[in-house]
Amino acid sequence: MKKEITIGIDIGGTNSVMGAVDRDGNILGENRISTTDYPDIHDYVAALHEAIQEMLKSIREETELKAVGIGAPNGNYYHGTIEYPPNLIWEGVIPLCDLMSKYFSEPVVLTNDANAAALGEMIYGGARNMKNFIIYTLGTGLGSGIVINGEVLYGHTGFAGEIGHIIMVPGGRDCGCGRQGCLETYVSATGIVRTVEELLAQRRLASPLRRVAPDRLTAKMITDAAKEGDAIALEAFDKTAGMLALSIVNAVAFSSPEAIFLFGGLSNAGKYIFEPTEKYVNEKIQTIFKGTVKILPSLIPENNAAILGASALAWKELEKRDV
Amino acid sequence: MKKEITIGIDIGGTNSVMGAVDRDGNILGENRISTTDYPDIHDYVAALHEAIQEMLKSIREETELKAVGIGAPNGNYYHGTIEYPPNLIWEGVIPLCDLMSKYFSEPVVLTNDANAAALGEMIYGGARNMKNFIIYTLGTGLGSGIVINGEVLYGHTGFAGEIGHIIMVPGGRDCGCGRQGCLETYVSATGIVRTVEELLAQRRLASPLRRVAPDRLTAKMITDAAKEGDAIALEAFDKTAGMLALSIVNAVAFSSPEAIFLFGGLSNAGKYIFEPTEKYVNEKIQTIFKGTVKILPSLIPENNAAILGASALAWKELEKRDV
Numbered sequence A, B: 001m002k003k004e005i006t007i008g009i010d011i012g013g014t015n016s017v018m019g020a021v022d023r024d025g026n027i028l029g030e031n032r033i034s035t036t037d038y039p040d041i042h043d044y045v046a047a048l049h050e051a052i053q054e055m056l057k058s059i060r061e062e063t064e065l066k067a068v069g070i071g072a073p074n075g076n077y078y079h080g081t082i083e084y085p086p087n088l089i090w091e092g093v094i095p096l097c098d099l100m101s102k103y104f105s106e107p108v109v110l111t112n113d114a115n116a117a118a119l120g121e122m123i124y125g126g127a128r129n130m131k132n133f134i135i136y137t138l139g140t141g142l143g144s145g146i147v148i149n150g151e152v153l154y155g156h157t158g159f160a161g162e163i164g165h166i167i168m169v170p171g172g173r174d175c176g177c178g179r180q181g182c183l184e185t186y187v188s189a190t191g192i193v194r195t196v197e198e199l200l201a202q203r204r205l206a207s208p209l210r211r212v213a214p215d216r217l218t219a220k221m222i223t224d225a226a227k228e229g230d231a232i233a234l235e236a237f238d239k240t241a242g243m244l245a246l247s248i249v250n251a252v253a254f255s256s257p258e259a260i261f262l263f264g265g266l267s268n269a270g271k272y273i274f275e276p277t278e279k280y281v282n283e284k285i286q287t288i289f290k291g292t293v294k295i296l297p298s299l300i301p302e303n304n305a306a307i308l309g310a311s312a313l314a315w316k317e318l319e320k321r322d323v
Helices: A041-059 A096-101 A113-124 A189-202 A219-227 A231-255 A265-269 A271-284 A302-322 B041-057 B096-101 B113-124 B189-202 B219-227 B231-255 B265-269 B271-284 B302-322
Strands: A003-011 A015-022 A027-034 A063-071 A081-083 A108-111 A133-138 A142-148 A259-263 A294-297 B003-011 B015-022 B027-034 B063-071 B081-083 B108-111 B133-138 B142-148 B259-263 B294-297
Touching: A003 A041, A003 A113, A003 A302, A015 A041, A015 A063, A015 A302, A027 A041, A027 A302, A041 A063, A041 A096, A063 A096, A063 A113, A063 A302, A081 A096, A096 A108, A108 A113, A108 A302, A113 A133, A113 A142, A113 A259, A113 A302, A133 A231, A133 A265, A189 A219, A189 A231, A189 A265, A219 A231, A219 A265, A219 A271, A231 A271, A231 B231, A259 A265, A259 A271, A265 A271, A271 A294, B003 B113, B003 B302, B015 B041, B015 B063, B015 B302, B027 B041, B027 B302, B041 B096, B063 B096, B063 B113, B063 B302, B081 B096, B096 B108, B108 B113, B108 B302, B113 B133, B113 B142, B113 B259, B113 B302, B133 B231, B133 B265, B189 B219, B189 B231, B189 B265, B219 B231, B219 B265, B219 B271, B231 B271, B259 B265, B259 B271, B265 B271, B271 B294
Parallel strands: A003 A063, A063 A108, A133 A259, A259 A294, B003 B063, B063 B108, B133 B259, B259 B294
Antiparallel strands: A003 A015, A015 A027, A133 A142, B003 B015, B015 B027, B133 B142
C-alpha cells in the first residue's frame, strides 16, 4: 500500500517553502521557490506546481497525495483567499485555492500562519490530546491560533484569533495595524526591544545593551545579556512576561483553554520568559481557573514548523471531510 | 399530537422561577419557590419537583415534557453541578442534575445564567440565524455568553465566557472576584455608579446626582439624569461606552463574532449606551474587522429572559442528542 502524504506550503514575503509530509510528521521531500520572483500570481502558482512535481519525483512511486495545505499571511480559510497581505507582492484579494485547483484534483486549503502553527501542534506536537488550547507565535509580531472543541476558531469572518492585536494599553505604543497599545507591541521580538529602549532611558544602570544602536538591537542580544545577569535585560523579560501573563489570564477568562503554547523567537529565551510568565499568571488568574491551564513550549521544531503546520491543515481537512 | 415542551428553571439567590415553554418560546405555565427556604439541597429539589408538578397540572393532557434546563450562578454544564456559588445558600459543589434525575426521566441540563441568556437569544431571539455571537448581560455585574459555530463556548473547564472578569485596567477598581480592574467594575449597573462618583469628585458641574447618597445611587437614576441632559450622567455613559467598546473590539480580535447583543439593566438606557458604544467601536476596531460586527439590543423580554434562557438550553440539548 502506498504511504499517504499531504503537501504543506508556507508562503513568506521572500521565499515559499514546501514539503511532503506523512501522517506522523516525517518530511519526505522539500523544495522552495522565491516568492518575489513572480509578480503575476498565475506565474507564481505555475512555479509552485512545478516545484511540487520536482519534489514528488523521487517519492511518487511509494506515496499517494491526499491534500494540499497552505499557510499564508492574511489567509482566509473560508474563502481560500489571501486578503490584502501587507508583506506579499500581490495586492487585493487573491483566490489562491481556486488557482491551485487548476493543477490539483486533491483538496487545497489555506489559513494564516498562526492557525497553521496551532494545527501543527495539534496533529504532531504537544496538543495531540487537547481539544481546547491556544498557541502564541512570538516572532517579529505576535500571531495566535485558538483551538476550541478540536477546531481552529475562524469566527464569522475567517479572521478570528488576532490576540496580538488585542489592545492592552489604550494610547500605548504605536502598532503596525495603525492603532496603539496592541499586545504585539509589547510581547514579541520587536516588543522586548522597545521595552529595553524604554528601560535604558529610565534606569541609570550600566548595561552592554547601551552599546547597540536601537535599530540593531535584537531579542537574541537581550536573551544573551539576561544569561549574563544584565539587570536591564532581566527587567525587560520581567515586564514582557507581565504583559504576556495579563493576556493569558484574559484569554483564559474568555475561552478557558487547557494549555497555552509559546512558539518561536522569544519563547527560545526559555526560563527567562517562562518562569516570570508562570509566576504572574498564578498571581493574576481568577480563582475558578486556578491550576486549570498549563503554559508550555511548542514541541514543533522551529525550522520545520511552517511546513508541518500547513500539512497539518491538510490532514485536518481530510478528517473533517471524512465525517 | 401533544405539544412538546421543555421546562426552564432559573435559580436566583432569593427566588427560583420556572416555566413550561414550547418550541416557539410561548410560556404555557409558570411557578416559583423561595430558594432560601430550603437550606438542605434535597428539600429544595423535592420542593422544585412539587412546584413543577403543580405548574404542569392544567397542561399535562395536551403537552409532552421533553427536557429540563436550569440556569444557575456558577453552573457547570459539563458536570451538571453548581460550584461554590457566592450568592446561594448551599456550599461547595452541588450535583444538581443528578439530584433532579431522581425525579425526572427526561434529560436535565444546567449552565450559568449568561450562557442561558445566549441560548435564549439563539433559540427565540435576535440570534436565530447566527452561528457566532456574544451576549453581554449588563446587570449588577457583567455576565457573558459566547457562541461559536452554533455552540456555547464552555472551554476546558466549563467556565469559559467570563468577559466581565477580563482585566481592563491593571491595578484599577476593586472587583468582587478579589482582583482589580475587571471589566464589570466599569461596565455594569454598579460600574456606572462608580464612574459617576468619580466624576462628581472630579468635575465642578452642578448635577442632581450630587443630592443622592452613593449607596442609593442607581443606574436608572443616571439614565433619567442623562435624559434631562445632565452633563455628569452623559459623561458617565460616554466613559462606560468607551470601556465597553474597548472590550468589544478586543473580543472581536479574539473570536470575530457576527454580533454583540446587549441585555439587561444598562442596555435599557438605549441610545445613551448604544450610540457612543458604536461610535467608539468604529473608531477602535482593527481594519480587517471593520463593518463585520453588529451591536444589537437583545430581543428577549427581560422579565421572561431567565425562564426562556433555561428552556432554550433544554431545547439545544435535545438537538445535540438527536445528531
